[in-house]
Amino acid sequence: MSASNIWISDLTHYYNKKQKSPTLDNINLSIPKGQLTALIGRSGCGKSTLLQMMAGLLFPSDGAVRINGQTIVKPSAKWNMMFQKPSLYPWMTVRENAALGLVFAGTYKEKADRVEELLDMVGLKEHKDKNVQQLSGGQQQRVALARSLATEPEILLLDEPFSALDAFTRTALQTEVAQICHDQNITMVLVTHDIEEAVAMADKVIIMSHNPGKIVGEKDIPLHYPRDRSSKDFATLKEELFAEFEKIDLEKQRELEAMAS
Ligand SMILES: Nc1ncnc2c1ncn2[C@@H]1O[C@H](COP(=O)(O)OP(=O)(O)O)[C@@H](O)[C@H]1O
Numbered sequence: 001m002s003a004s005n006i007w008i009s010d011l012t013h014y015y016n017k018k019q020k021s022p023t024l025d026n027i028n029l030s031i032p033k034g035q036l037t038a039l040i041g042r043s044g045c046g047k048s049t050l051l052q053m054m055a056g057l058l059f060p061s062d063g064a065v066r067i068n069g070q071t072i073v074k075p076s077a078k079w080n081m082m083f084q085k086p087s088l089y090p091w092m093t094v095r096e097n098a099a100l101g102l103v104f105a106g107t108y109k110e111k112a113d114r115v116e117e118l119l120d121m122v123g124l125k126e127h128k129d130k131n132v133q134q135l136s137g138g139q140q141q142r143v144a145l146a147r148s149l150a151t152e153p154e155i156l157l158l159d160e161p162f163s164a165l166d167a168f169t170r171t172a173l174q175t176e177v178a179q180i181c182h183d184q185n186i187t188m189v190l191v192t193h194d195i196e197e198a199v200a201m202a203d204k205v206i207i208m209s210h211n212p213g214k215i216v217g218e219k220d221i222p223l224h225y226p227r228d229r230s231s232k233d234f235a236t237l238k239e240e241l242f243a244e245f246e247k248i249d250l251e252k253q254r255e256l257e258a259m260a261s
């Protein structure tokens with residue numbers, strides 16, 4: 001347990017007491033520091049709920065989430081979350097938005113250079129003084145990424161952050177974010193329903209089933225970064241993951257049919 005960065009034990013969650021089956025059912029998960037994990041599953045299986053619990057934004061009915069051995073009681077600057085929408089302040093510039101985390105932490109004065117470096121790194125060098133409304137969706141998500149990284153988080157929690165982007169931008173950002181987390185030893189947890197995204201970014205994929213939301217499988221992705229999506233190994237892993245998913249769906253279908261008859 002000491003080696004794990006995020007440690008989830010016997011976690012069960014009901015949003016309300018009238019639910020017949022829990023939203024999350026007896027989740028156990030141990031994520032070592034620096035591992036890139038993808039949580040995949042159908043819409044509604046509880047991925048976002050679980051991620052919000054890792055962020056300290058929501059608390060389980062039962063069981064615990066620990067980070068570095070400590071039960072989470074509130075959000076922290078040590079971990080940052082990125083969502084599908086970049087949630088930027090429209091009246092602020094790119095630089096001001098990227099600096100927000102540091103401003104809130106009261107450390108912007110000392111760390112202003114870091115914001116400049118990060119904006120350069122995510123390809124926004126020429127856009128720092130622009131209002132964020134002048135940027136494309138992909139560029140806005142890059143601002144959110146720079147903001148998330150500025151506070152030097154130990155953990156980056158991503159909730160389908162690329163799903164609203166066009167395919168080219170999405171692919172580029174997936175590659176960049178995985179590389180950054182890998183290089184900087186950031187523990188990443190990515191929620192997605194996109195199998196290719198999981199294979200492109202994660203060291204380990206955790207497969208969830210729905211109703212109740214539970215972990216039903218896992219798969220290692222032993223490919224080095226940056227990943228070559230046109231390689232045979234990539235295609236094979238993608239196919240295997242897809243097959244695993246279909247098998248789980250079929251089992252679920254049978255289970256539901258058996259309950260109905
Ligand atoms: N605040 C909430 N109150 C009640 N039910 C919720 C709430 N948020 C999500 N749910 C329900 O919990 C289940 C899991 O939701 P969610 O974690 O958002 O799934 P996912 O991210 O995998 O799509 C869904 O059935 C959803 O309707």
Ligand SMILES: [Mg+2]
Nearest residue numbers: 047048049159
């Ligand atoms: Mg979700």
